[in-house]
Amino acid sequence: IEGGNQFEVFETDAGRVAIMICYDIEFPELGRIAASQEVDIIMVPFWTDTKNGYLRVRQCAQARAIENECYVVVTGSVGNLPKVENLDVQYAQSAVFSPSDFAFPHDAVMAETTPNTEMIMFSDMDLEKLKLVRNEGSVTNLKDRRVDMYELKTR
8 A cells, every 4th residue: 555645625515525544634734735725524534453543543633623623523443353464453433523612512522432332423514613713713723824934835
């Protein structure tokens, strides 16, 4: 498996969506590239085998939601696959994160599943709330960034 060399944001009926697979969410630059393309939702499918690994993905996903004023959905694989090499043990908890502002839950967690349990999760992601927070939030991260101090290049 090899990583790609371009980044896409897709226009969908649910809004502008980007996909970052597992480790990708740990790079703030990718989130900023998505934000520069007006992303609404970042989807993060992931596989981790320890709680420590899961927490790293979760905390980075929450940071990307705050930094880029978007929703981030993390969806992990749970359970045991004893007959699949290197996938025999898994740890995950799926969740939807929001920006941390007045229009959203105080902990910026829109929804989450029970850890390490196979479940279906639902969450309403209101794109109008994103627009409101981006323009009139208590902290307007995207508007206030100092683009005079750095250059964001994409291919």
